[in-house]
Amino acid sequence: MKKRLDGFVLIGFGIALLLTLFLSPFASTSPDGLEKVAETKGFAEKGESWKFWKYAPLPDYAIPWIKNEKVSTALSGLIGTLAIFFLAFGIGRLIKKSPPGKKMFLILLLFLLPFSSTSVFAAHPLITDDTGTQGKGKFQLEVNSEVNYDKESEAGVKTKTKGGEVATTLSYGIIDNVDIVLGIPYQWFKVKEDGEIISREKGLSDISLELKWRFYERDGWSFALKPGVTFPTGKEEKDLGTGRTTYGLFFITTKEIGPWAFHLNFGYMRNENKLDERKDMWHISLASEVKLIKNLRLVANIGAERNPDRTSNKHPAFILGGLIYSITENFDIDFGIKGGLNKPETDLTILVGMALRF
Amino acid sequence: MHIPDGFLSHGINVATFVISSGACAYGVKRVNRNFGEREVPLMGVTAAFIFAAQMINFPIAGGTSGHFLGAVFSSVLLGPWASLLIMTIVLVVQCLGFADGGLTAIGSNIFNMGIVGSLGGYSIFFILYNLFQKSRKGFFFALTISSWFSIVMGASGAAIELAISGTSPIQVALPAMAGIHAIIGIGEAIITTTAVSLILKTRPDLVTSYAKKGALYEKAA
Numbered sequence: 001m002k003k004r005l006d007g008f009v010l011i012g013f014g015i016a017l018l019l020t021l022f023l024s025p026f027a028s029t030s031p032d033g034l035e036k037v038a039e040t041k042g043f044a045e046k047g048e049s050w051k052f053w054k055y056a057p058l059p060d061y062a063i064p065w066i067k068n069e070k071v072s073t074a075l076s077g078l079i080g081t082l083a084i085f086f087l088a089f090g091i092g093r094l095i096k097k098s099p100p101g102k103k104m105f106l107i108l109l110l111f112l113l114p115f116s117s118t119s120v121f122a123a124h125p126l127i128t129d130d131t132g133t134q135g136k137g138k139f140q141l142e143v144n145s146e147v148n149y150d151k152e153s154e155a156g157v158k159t160k161t162k163g164g165e166v167a168t169t170l171s172y173g174i175i176d177n178v179d180i181v182l183g184i185p186y187q188w189f190k191v192k193e194d195g196e197i198i199s200r201e202k203g204l205s206d207i208s209l210e211l212k213w214r215f216y217e218r219d220g221w222s223f224a225l226k227p228g229v230t231f232p233t234g235k236e237e238k239d240l241g242t243g244r245t246t247y248g249l250f251f252i253t254t255k256e257i258g259p260w261a262f263h264l265n266f267g268y269m270r271n272e273n274k275l276d277e278r279k280d281m282w283h284i285s286l287a288s289e290v291k292l293i294k295n296l297r298l299v300a301n302i303g304a305e306r307n308p309d310r311t312s313n314k315h316p317a318f319i320l321g322g323l324i325y326s327i328t329e330n331f332d333i334d335f336g337i338k339g340g341l342n343k344p345e346t347d348l349t350i351l352v353g354m355a356l357r358f
Numbered sequence: 359m360h361i362p363d364g365f366l367s368h369g370i371n372v373a374t375f376v377i378s379s380g381a382c383a384y385g386v387k388r389v390n391r392n393f394g395e396r397e398v399p400l401m402g403v404t405a406a407f408i409f410a411a412q413m414i415n416f417p418i419a420g421g422t423s424g425h426f427l428g429a430v431f432s433s434v435l436l437g438p439w440a441s442l443l444i445m446t447i448v449l450v451v452q453c454l455g456f457a458d459g460g461l462t463a464i465g466s467n468i469f470n471m472g473i474v475g476s477l478g479g480y481s482i483f484f485i486l487y488n489l490f491q492k493s494r495k496g497f498f499f500a501l502t503i504s505s506w507f508s509i510v511m512g513a514s515g516a517a518i519e520l521a522i523s524g525t526s527p528i529q530v531a532l533p534a535m536a537g538i539h540a541i542i543g544i545g546e547a548i549i550t551t552t553a554v555s556l557i558l559k560t561r562p563d564l565v566t567s568y569a570k571k572g573a574l575y576e577k578a579a
Contacts, residue, residue, distance in 0.1 A: 006399070008400075008403075008561055009402070009403045012403040012404070013403050015407065016407040016411075017410070019407075019410040019411055020410045020413060023414050024410070024413040027415040029415070029423070030421050030422055031422060032359070032360075032424060032425065033424055033513060033535065033542050034359050034360070034513070034535065036421070036422040037531065037534045037535055038365070041526050041534060043365070043520075043525050046525060047363065047460075050363060050364055052460060052462045053453065053457070053460070056454060056455055058455055059456065059457040060456065061413060061458070076456070077410060080409055080451060080456065081406045081409055082406075083451060084402075084405045084408075084409040084447060084448060085403065085406035086402070088401050088402045088447050089398060089401065092389075092393065092397065092401035095386055095389050095390050095393055096394070
């Protein structure tokens, strides 16, 4: 039965693709019912005078840089059909499985995704921040998500952790070189020991509020300070937050050389907590970006942080690679893979994000 | 039928947005009760098919074109609430990705095509199908009539919103919109009936609304 359903889905999907590839380029270009009425009844110009959403990547079912109209329509339809399939499939899965609260939240986020832009980490998927700010009066909304996997084995007990996070970040330029940044993370994870689930939580994590001030800029060099606080909005007893208000300060340097950019971060974070964890934490990381073609940047990142566990002097370190694609000047999507270099760091993390500036 | 930015007043935009979000939230709850492992890929492929089919404008009289909507089609396959969500997904992607339909008018577009089209269209289907005592002929009759109505009612909804917004008086907008869409609706009826009968021939188990006995409004649990 299952197999036959797969067959049906495949055939249905195949029909949809055939329609877009071979029929849509030959569709009628006459105005549709509403457009015709608007023309004949004299209110068509009302719809042409302004557009609220100007960032559609494929306006009027065309890929802007493909000159051949038929090819352009067919390919844009192909992209749309694929996107719709995965979106509807994903939403269907969420609705099927999750309890109402998380479900609503995630669906909301899915719809917010296209509207979203910059986070705690200005150029997601990089962990390292850069000195860039939005500019006075400008907003950036980011929605960044990750899924992570970790396997440990100690004294014969195998621990598997699977988790994820969706973080919504809103940055606003107070003045040209100062941004205020609000980060709202939502997390979930599942811990299994020898195949048995020992812990499974989901919920809002600690909300952060940061200020980024770029205080010096010259000859491709720039420097910024980023103080921030996090609030105990995550439930500490569920491991979703620290349970205390805590704070930190980051020092950020960026150097730009032609198509290259390098970012260096030193950070101090106060880890106020109710568990017996280290309270003084440090962070160091280095990132590089290179513009491959006009809209595509290749990024790499390496860094380490102090281990909050007092019993360990092995500090979690990571390496990361990814791509950032700017669909328009103000709309980026990105993808990254992060690997742990040692045991305390999460083994594998896949990051996907979007950023919108307005 | 996708209303662009600028046609509607902000009052209408906000009102329909609130109604549509409420309906979608309730729809999520309803679908959650009925969705199993099988429905999820079905929802994906139905939405993909609807998006693809909506790209194909067919010419009708007088230099005008129309396209398939799929509200009744998806309602009959997956239930009206899942259909509302599918229409919403398609409309949001068309608006944000393809500049088809305005972002400020998204609430109205979901209202016209999802609430009126899917929920309204399915209600007509349901009443007619029951009137004909769930016979096979009754099923196709109900399908044809209700898919035609889904278009005409959706277009009338758009006309009423345009009138309330002060864009075009009701005595002008309503006959014009309903008139043109009465023709487009014939296309909708033909495509819906053909597509559903093809699925019914190959995979009758997937047409949840076509039941010989038992619960119909939504898939029996």
